[in-house]
Amino acid sequence: MISSRILLAGLFCLCPFSLAQKIEPDPKNTLIIISTSDIHGNLDKFPKLATLVKKYRSKFPHVLLMDSGDYFMGNPFVDDWEKPGLPITILMNKLGYDAATIGNHDMDYGQTALRDHIKGMPGTKFVVTNLSPSPPLENCFLPYASIPIKGTPISVGVIGLVDMQTTDILKMDGITWKLPNETDYKGVMDRFRLHHNTINVILSHMGYDHDLKMMKYSPNIDVILGGHTHVMLPKGHLRTGTLLSHTGHRLSYAGVTKIIFSTDKKPAVLSKSTEAVSLDPLPDDPEVKEIVRQFTSNPFFNQQVAIAKEEITHVTIGRYFCKAIQKAANADIAIYNRGGVRAKTHLSKGPVTIKDVYEMEPFRETVVTCKMTKADIEQLILTKFMAPMEKEGGMLEVYCAGFSYQIMDGINPSITSTLRDGVIYTVAMGDYLCNNFNFPQQGEGCAVGKSVRQALISYLMQLKELVNPPPTQLPIIRKTTFSL
Template structure:
């Protein structure tokens, strides 16, 4: 019996020795690593461009085989491609392609409102990704209220995105840069008045990172980083810039515009902080691989649009300024009015030499603005030009300014302030400058783009405005 007791004692000591030896060989206790890997892809300001979505899907699908992936958009999905803007369901091709690529979240851009409330409601309901925007209230419009912020979880990674949109659309109102009549039932706040409300979101959500997904523009993103320094990263849009900078220790990114680039952030996150960050701005024009199924869908959208019909001829290349002079001339003659104006920001493209296609006119004027007429006195027109300081193209008159006075001529004859003239314009101008356009306008049945197309289809005269510069802005 004594022998077995001694044997058990030595066996116990041996096991204890092995256990102690194991601890000595691993002096640091085993602790599960808190490092997490994540890739974020981002685009912004695609403005209806479709072609490169097939390349984007290929790139993203390849990355998903390696690590956690989140795909985000910095806003301005719509307005800029007639294939999208004139689809039977305006804007739907963009939603369809973003769904199929696998986007997780998008902030609302100012041009998301361009089609009006009813269409935005439909597009929101068709989206398989989340929308975020903390400074809009949809009120009783029926448009689904976007999340102020949304937390996306990919395996063991938890990222929260706060959405903010710019509100610089009108001098005497807080609205985005869109047609004011299309957001009149919505309420907006300046991003600076709401950003401070979200300082505790990261802690409350227990997120690994808190990211501002904005449609504010680069300078506002920089101010956001300076004045509200609780974001880990800012991913932006609106200024169409290619940003890769750090302000107040907060990295800020933006990926150009028109779907020419895809931003790629490769992150290592440790203890809820960015441990390492590698950034690449992928030039999609230099990338050749693509997802064939998505490319076929894009091709089908382009073919169905039927926008390649020839409607006129341009004798030379026209810059945007020359296009503006042509545009107002065509608007004036087709609408049969005395004069016409067009805001310079409403001319979005140049015009190539040669045959003019429908799609070119829609790319010049993508906003689906209505064509309206007003009757105003010369003095009322001068008050608008002087008070608004709007940059415009014009037709039907000559304008001069000197020593704070505007002089208006027609056929080289100075016009008296009491003379009444008919004006043909897009309905965006009176909506923005409503203090100068107080009458009820007369609407035509066509958008301004359709009006220009009708003019070209009804004339055989080639277009050449290269020597004309009907531009005015009161100084």
């Protein structure tokens, strides 16, 4: 749930390899790994991805296609298909993925839907190493996979690591998992050594910062294909002998990693490089384009509900969510989690359709209410602000309607609000926030019989024209200390 970043970082080469090495590749001694991550249901780019895959398969005999998770959630043509997720299953199967791990959003349809996706791709090895599955997902994951490269003594070992911290707790029933620590990262190489593969790859849905830690504590992994935080590394990082690739999200780019190896008595990796390849300039594969057209032809999603008179910011959209559910629940106030508003960074100027609404709210949340005091509400907001999760603490995480608040950030953050002492408020919220945020009434929401989508569509149709309100007071005040 973290916004896109483009990191144009320098390359720190603490190993014999160099991204700048000029070794003329012999196709027979070259492995190409095409990688994707955080697809989030973006069907439109699959025809271009198919073109890229076919291009490399026609030139190189050894090509693997891999994904690092979050293929679901973010496109109504996928999320609201009669069988949620099926369009992605069909397209990934069509392209012939060799290996994949899961992401935190791949559980959003429920465990049965994820199991059906995995069973629908029998040629793909799904590798998840730091998770113990529930009964519905038994026999779906491998803790480790080995992929032989035909006609060579080379084999590729694959581990999958996932971060499930933000997955809805109700979707994780029976599943246990562990966020790797320094000791776990150091043990990764032991697992690779046990299987004696020439090339070792980690499919990581841990995020950029965790991948850097893994490189530090587990040197000489050949490749980490990362995801989760939507970072884009144009040429990757090469540090401690490990090549790290991140390619953003929604198939704007795909990773192309090239590994040149020797097949002597002791097979070895000679060089490795990676790049994020833009899919936009590529032509569409006609066959895959026709499959996509069949999935995206529902006219229901083109119905207009409002018009944006200007580019609408994420903060404004968050306020619309809050005002919509406040009205739907006839509540005193409303709160909504920032991560539940899935607009990219803004809503473009022009017609706003049902498809736009479903993209902004792909989770099909329901509206619930809780009875809360001022202290309860402020505790919820401040606790989330101080959350220890990477990239979550110290951020505006809760949008609101019916009141305002400010956080004074510092060593000991504090909060003030326009809420009144001695009042019991009826607070509208989405069911995800109710079940997953830490506050006294957690999990005790009273359903009002309406979905967030229904509330939002009704509210936007009432507004008709959308504009950004004038700027309000800053919700977060940073404490500044001066020293002489």
